[in-house]
Structure formats: C-alpha cells, structure tokens
Amino acid sequence: MVHKSIVSPDTLSVEPVVRIQGVSKVIGSKRIIDQLTLDIPAGQVYGFLGPNGAGKTTTIRMMVGLMSISEGDIWINGKSIRSNFESAISDVGAIVENPEMYKFLTGYQNLLHYARMSPGVTKERIMEAVHRVGMQHRIHDKVKTYSLGMRQRLGVAQAILHRPRLLILDEPTNGLDPQGIRELRDYLRELAESEGITVFVSSHLLSEMELMCDTVAVIQQGRLVDVRSLETGIEAEGAIRETFFEVNNPRLAHELIGEGRIDKGCLIIAADRDKTSQINVKLVNTGISVYGIRAVTRSLEDQFLELTGGGQID
Numbered sequence: 001m002v003h004k005s006i007v008s009p010d011t012l013s014v015e016p017v018v019r020i021q022g023v024s025k026v027i028g029s030k031r032i033i034d035q036l037t038l039d040i041p042a043g044q045v046y047g048f049l050g051p052n053g054a055g056k057t058t059t060i061r062m063m064v065g066l067m068s069i070s071e072g073d074i075w076i077n078g079k080s081i082r083s084n085f086e087s088a089i090s091d092v093g094a095i096v097e098n099p100e101m102y103k104f105l106t107g108y109q110n111l112l113h114y115a116r117m118s119p120g121v122t123k124e125r126i127m128e129a130v131h132r133v134g135m136q137h138r139i140h141d142k143v144k145t146y147s148l149g150m151r152q153r154l155g156v157a158q159a160i161l162h163r164p165r166l167l168i169l170d171e172p173t174n175g176l177d178p179q180g181i182r183e184l185r186d187y188l189r190e191l192a193e194s195e196g197i198t199v200f201v202s203s204h205l206l207s208e209m210e211l212m213c214d215t216v217a218v219i220q221q222g223r224l225v226d227v228r229s230l231e232t233g234i235e236a237e238g239a240i241r242e243t244f245f246e247v248n249n250p251r252l253a254h255e256l257i258g259e260g261r262i263d264k265g266c267l268i269i270a271a272d273r274d275k276t277s278q279i280n281v282k283l284v285n286t287g288i289s290v291y292g293i294r295a296v297t298r299s300l301e302d303q304f305l306e307l308t309g310g311g312q313i314d
C-alpha cells in the first residue's frame with residue numbers, strides 16, 4: 001500500500017537544486033505555461049506528471065535553455081538560467097530528445113567521443129558512470145546491438161559524465177517494457193543515492209511515477225495543480241484512509257459507533273491507526289465479532305482524478 005500526503009513546495013527544502021519562480025511561456029496568443037512556481041529539493045527523484053499537452057516538455061526545454069522564458073526565471077543551484085546561463089547549465093545533465101549516439105561505435109567509444117568535448121572527464125569517470133547505469137557488461141558492444149533500455153542507460157551515463165547536480169529526463173519510460181521501467185527506477189534511485197544527483201523526470205503515467213519518485217508535481221494546462229510526497233510504509237499526514245471492519249452484525253456496529261457506512265458486511269470508517277484500534281476495542285467489548293480489519297488508502301490516481309476533475313491522464 002502506498003500512502004501519500006499533500007505538501008506545499010516551500011516546506012520541502014530551504015535550498016532547492018531547482019527553483020522555478022513565476023515562469024510563463026507565451027507563444028503567440030497562447031499561454032502554454034502559466035505562472036509556474038516549483039522548488040525541487042536536493043537528492044530526490046522528483047516526478048513531473050501531467051496529461052499529454054500539459055506543458056511538461058515546454059517547461060523542461062526552458063529549464064535547459066532550449067526555449068526562452070517569457071516571464072519569471074529558473075535557478076539551478078542558485079544560478080539564473082536567464083542571466084547566468086553557462087554557469088547554471090554546467091550543473092545539468094539532460095536527455096530531452098533522443099540522445100545522439102553513433103550506432104556503429106561501441107557504447108564506450110561513444111562516451112569517449114563525448115568526453116573529449118567535456119573538460120576534466122577521465123577514463124575512470126567514464127567507467128564509473130557506466131557502472132552507475134549497470135552497463136559494464138555491454139559497454140564494448142556496438143550501440144546498434146543495444147535494446148532501447150540499454151541505449152537509454154548509455155544516454156544517462158553520457159549525461160552524468162561531468163557530474164551534474166541535476167539530471168533531467170523527459171518521458172524516459174516511453175517505449176520501455178515493464179522490466180525496463182523497473183531497471184530504470186533502480187538505477188535512477190542508485191544515482192540519486194550514490195552520486196547525490198537530483199533527478200527530475202517527466203511522465204504522463206501515474207503508475208510509473210508512483211514506482212520511481214519521492215515527490216510528484218502535477219501540471220495541467222500549463223499550471224501547477226499539486227505537489228505530493230510519496231511515502232511508503234508510513235501513514236502520511238493528510239492521507240485519506242478508510243478502515244473496513246468485517247463484523248457479524250454491521251448494522252449494530254454502525255449504531256454503536258455512530259458513524260461510517262455499511263457495505264458488503266463491513267462497517268467502513270475514515271479512521272487513522274489509533275482510531276481503528278479504539279473502534280476495534282469498542283466493538284469487541286460490546287460482544288460484536290470482528291472477523292477482519294483492513295485499512296485502505298486512496299491511490300494517487302484517485303486523488304489525481306479528483307484534482308483534475310476526472311480529466312484525461314493517459
């Protein structure tokens with residue numbers, strides 16, 4: 001079971017790796033991004049979730065300087081993309097479009113070629129990056145023999161060669177099978193933990209975000225609609241949780257407790273752990289048989305659908 005809570009962006013960290021402040025993108029008469037404000041704290045795998053056309057790619061393009069910012073600004077490690085671009089971008093590794101690779105060279109030769117353009121990247125660093133993405137066994141094979149997932153790993157290795165503080169991946173799960181998605185999740189986590197890289201990853205699929213991310217920002221029609229932390233195992237503040245009490249006499253139990261609803265032999269009550277325990281004691285002490293207790297937290301998907309008014313998510 002996955003528990004979630006609603007958190008405000010400014011409670012996440014005092015020193016975000018990325019600060020997006022009042023950013024808008026206007027093309028012609030169209031406001032594609034509207035006053036986007038978001039802090040991305042260090043060390044997280046941070047998700048950027050929204051339906052097709054919500055503005056994820058546009059935001060990412062502005063973050064890496066591929067598109068101008070109409071209003072507001074973006075700071076990477078405190079450095080402004082608008083006024084200090086070279087310095088800001090030096091802390092970023094990104095895969096926005098498909099990474100350029102020479103298919104008839106090996107993965108290693110591709111990295112070596114790229115490293116020549118990045119001052120200070122040694123052969124040791126290349127092999128370190130290769131290990132980080134788990135490509136050490138195939139790195140001397142030609143890229144044309146790689147699966148999509150392997151090409152992507154090579155792209156990530158290339159993007160982190162210069163030890164960026166932030167790695168940005170636009171829809172990295174596109175085209176991957178479930179196994180590939182699990183592997184991506186594992187090595188992104190490893191990167192966040194071992195290199196202290198903050199990973200910013202976009203997707204239009206909730207299920208993938210739930211697997212991969214610590215926090216998810218939800219964007220719709222160019223506007224930020226929510227920021228949520230995804231916590232596992234711990235009951236998060238604000239999570240909506242219902243407890244199902246399977247009892248021999250649901251009607252009597254309902255009268256006794258004085259709240260909740262009855263469905264399929266169960267009394268269902270919005271209750272946290274303490275309240276669940278108290279209700280159980282009360283039921284048992286009154287002679288009601290409790291056959292089972294089950295706590296259910298509403299999924300991010302349910303909550304997301306509510307937020308976006310049942311809008312399209314996939």
Ligand SMILES: Nc1ncnc2c1ncn2[C@@H]1O[C@H](COP(=O)(O)OP(=O)(O)OP(=O)(O)O)[C@@H](O)[C@H]1O
Pocket residue numbers: 027030032050051052053054055056057058059204
């Ligand atoms: N150069 C442009 N001129 C006009 N409209 C644009 C331009 N680039 C993007 N848009 C529009 O801006 C909106 C956001 O597009 P964007 O590609 O950022 O969305 P997205 O969330 O990345 O969606 P997807 O998952 O489909 O890529 C869309 O309605 C798109 O048609």
